[in-house]
Every structure is written in C-alpha cells, then in structure tokens.
Amino acid sequence: MNPGQESRGNPGQESRGAAIDLKSISKAYGSFKALDGVSLHIKAGEFMTLLGPSGSGKTTTLNVVAGFTEASSGALEVGGKSVVGVPAHKRNIGVVFQHYALFPHMTVSRNVAYPLALRGVAGAERERRVGQALDMVKMADFGHRFPSELSGGQQQRVALARAIVFDPPLLLMDEPLGALDKKLREWLQLEIKRIHRELGTTFVYVTHDQEEALVLSDRIAVFNRGRIEQIGTGRELYDEPATLFVGKFIGDSTVLRGAAATSGGETAIDIAGQKVATVKRLANGGRPVMLLRPEKLALARRGVGGDGRNRLTGRIGEAIYLGSGSKYEVDLADGSKAIVRSTLEADSFAIGDEVDVLFAGADVKLLADDDKADLTLT
Amino acid sequence: MEMKPLTRVVLGLVCLLVAIWLVAPTLVVVPMSFNENKSLAFPPQGFSWQWYQNFVTNPDWSNSFLNSLKVASIVAVLATVLGTLAAFGLDRMKARPANLLRMLMLTPMVVPGVVLAIGIYAVYLDTRLVGTLLGFVLAHTILALPFVLIAVSANLEVFDRRLETAAASLGANALTTFRTVTLPLIAPGLLSGLLFAFATSFDEIVVSLFITNPYLKTLPVQIFASITRDADPTVAAVGTILLFATTILIGSGMLLLGRERKGRQ
Known part of the structure; x- marks a missing residue:
C-alpha cells in the first residue's frame, strides 16, 4: 500500500473496507468469453483499478461484483463471505x-436519502447523514436542486454521495469521470482520492485511461481479452511489465524486435547486426521483444558522441513540444518507431533530422512476443 | 425569422377559420340546450333551464349517466393496470415476439367496431352477459386497453432502465424500485392512458348498442335512443355538460403537467 494511506488511523484497527476475492471467475455469452478465469484479491481499504481497453472484461468484472451480472463459474467473496447468488440489492455495495x-424526479437531498430510507434511517439522523455525505463531496448547498439543474461534474458528485451515504464497505466506480472534460476530470480524481483516504472503504475503479489509473490507484489490474495480464502498483507495471500488452498499455514505449543467438551460457540479442543486450536465458526461445521507456532513450546527431551505449540510426518523424520538454517519434532503420522524451536543456531536433537513438543494454525489458499486444489501443 | 405583418395577419385568419371549423359543430350544442321549445331546431328560441332539469330528474337520463360513470371508472382502472403490465412485459421481452404480441393487442383499435360488437354480442348471449355491468366493463376494457398500452409504452421507451440498476445497488428490491423509481417516472403515460381509457368507455356507442338492454343503459345509448325517438333537447343539455366537464378536466391536467415540467427543469 502507498504511504498516503497512513492517515486512516491505526493500522491495527479494523478497516472499514471489505476485502474482495475473485476466484477464477468466468462469464460466457454464448461462445464469447467475456471473462476467462479472472482471479483477483483486493485488500480491505485498497484502491484497486481495473484497467483495460473496451471489451477487455473490466466492466463485466465490476458488474459481477455488484451483482448486476451472474458469473458463469467461479467463486466471489466480499468481506470473507460468498456472495454468489446474492441479488444486487442485498449486497450493500x-x-x-x-x-x-x-433519479430525475427527486431532489439532490432525496436522491442521497434514498438508500437511507430503504435501511430505515429516518428523521434527524437521516438528515444528518445526508448533510455529511453532501459535505464530503462539497455539494451541501445544492440539496434542494433537481439533477437536471446540475452540471455533469456536480451530478457525479451527488451520485458519489448517494453511493457512500450508507457506509458500504465497498465502493465500485464504473468510469465515473468518462463523460467529463479533462480539467474537471483531473480535479475530481483528486477529490475521489481524498474521499477514499477519509473513508477507508475499499474502492474498485474501472477505467480505460492509464493516466487516471496511475493517479488514483494503490494497485492496478490490467485486463485484456477477458483475462488479467498483470496486477501490481503503477510503478511495478511501468518498470516491470509482465507482458508486451501491459508495457504498451501503460505509458509510452518503444518496442524493438531482434534476433537471439545463444553461445555458451549466454544469449545475445542482435538488432541489425548490433549486439544490444545479453541475457542468461530467453524464455520464449523464438523472437525476443524489447521494450524501452522514453526516458531511457537519448537522442544524438548522427554519429556524434558515443559512450559505449547501443546506437540505432533513424530519422525524426514527429517532434512534439510539451512545455516541460519534448517528445520525439523516431523512425528507425528497421521500420519500427522509437519514442524519446527529452528535457528542454537537451538538444532540440526538427522533423527529418538524421539522428541516433542511444540506450543502455541494462534498460532493455525483454518480453515474450505476443501478437495480442498489436491490438490498436484506445 | 421575422414575419412580414401581412403574412402574419393572413396566417392568423387562416388559423382562426380552421379553429372555427373544428369547434363550431360542438359549440352549436350549447345554445340548443337552452331552447324553450321541445325541438332541436337551430337557432333555438327563447331561454330555459328545463332540459338540464330533465337530465337531473328523469331517471332514464340520470341512471344512464351514473351507469356510464360507473362503467368508465372501472374500465379506466382495469385497463390501466392491465395495459401497464402488458407494456412492461412487452418492453422487457425479446423484440420479435414482443412486436407480434403488441400488434395483437392493438387490433381492437383497427378492427371495425361493428365486427367486434357482433362477436362480443354472440359470446355474451351464450354467457348471459348482455345488459350486465360485467359485460360492459369487459367489452370496454378490450377497447380501452390499446390506448393505455400505447401511452405507457411511449413512456417506457424513454425511461432509463439503468435507474433501476442504480436503485438495486442502493438496496431496493424489484417492487420498491418499481414503486419509488419506475412508477413515478412513467406516471404521465399512466395518467394519460387512464384518461383515454375512461373517455373510450364513456362515449363508446357501437358495442354498447349491441350489449345493452332496458335494465342497463349507458349515456351514449340513452342519447342515441332519445334522438332516434323524438327531438329532445335534453341531448343538447347533456352534450353541453360533457363539453364543459371534459374541457375543465383536460385543461387542468395540462396546466398541472406544464407546472410540474417547469418545476423540474
């Protein structure tokens, strides 16, 4: 867990969140497998994000946990109790x-009071808790308004208040900021993070936006084609992607394909006759795939400099000025594209410049070749 | 776009003419109801309240009016309940069988009234339903059901079913969800269905003529009988009363709906 969670009170104390256990959950629609053996343990109080492209199974997983969809097979426990077969309205999620x-026919206050009324909370206590929840999302002054009188961001904050007002041990969020513009989204991300910290509830958050996932999450589960490719913290996924799909989905990356030649106890990886790295063992035997993060790459003018690092020749295909630096797309000799980020102080290059891309063999992430990763990512 | 003054005047005149053409036949009834003589001649002569008096005191008229009120009220409730259930079922069914069933349920609107009336009469003779309250209620419900079905279906089409999912996540079971979320949101459709069903039954004449008997007559049957027998201006009095009653009912309904809509937006 990240250090931000310390403010939640004594770690020894019972957390207000529930742990969730998904054990080889599958969901089939006819012959299409929406979920194919998804197993995931979410710790009590954790902020877990389900990240993946559309159709990867992340929302289906959320619906299974919420009880909107019944899994075809597998076990599901919330707070240590199996909820298989429990209808959605009895799950308290x-x-x-x-x-x-x-609900368009109810005011903001009545919307938020709705789950309380169902639980027999009445009178002053109900009012107090509605007020508290609206305070938490900073919508206390809007109680008498109707949803149609609010902006999208305000409506979503009210929806959040309504979902937390009955103190559920688990909160599920299905792309809650997907319909909002970027500025509002970024601000609400921080709000959601704060609310998670204050409540101590387990949050499960679905998004296809990897940046959002990195901002919010304690851990991220990356979904692809109804399976989880990797579970880990943002840093783990970025630094140590388990599959090419994860590497390409999280952050920018340069993917290089080379040839492997084994001699003795060592395998050397060659690109265009140049030995770029050596490894003890190449898992997939065949074609090695190398992944490099933009900040591990450097640019130099053709033939200039050289400090023993690997060099690949290319030409600047795209130069993007980002304010804090520049991002370059370099068309390499073998047809692949390298993405390089440089700070402002460094040399600047123009489209068409002949350059060398420099990198250290130690920074190369060697991955199994995976044709699934060639899916166009959105 | 700004209209030329001349265009505006011409347009206004045309609209006025059409409006008069639509409403005039109905409004003719009003002066006729105050006729001093027992005649339906137009323009009427003199002024008297006697035909209104006759409507209230003559049991032929007052009873048939009460019968119509009774039948139409029961039909309105029954057709609304059944029509709403049907609309829900069809809304949540697979598309193809639902369309077939929907067409089947709408046939009473398409089939000529006389044909339906003959069929109902034949069945009622066997089952001794002619001239009974139950007979009228059943026959009129068949005729009123399509109106409810159409009104509620139109509302369900724009109803966001994801609200029901949200209600479930907040702890509401299916029945509570229906009562607190679905029903209030489709209420306008339900209400207009109810009104249509009431009106359908209240002024139904074709089927009613077949299944009536001297012991149970509805108002339209009585009007028809009266006007074919003699020129009784009580008919005009009844017409005037109904005209004002429906105008007030529909008018206040529209006002209420308009106010609610304004409040919500």
Missing part, C-alpha cells in the same frame, strides 16, 4: 455509474 443514474 455502493456503485457509481458513468451516466450518473440520479
């Missing part, structure tokens, strides 16, 4: 939807 789903 808060859900925030992308489309807000506020």
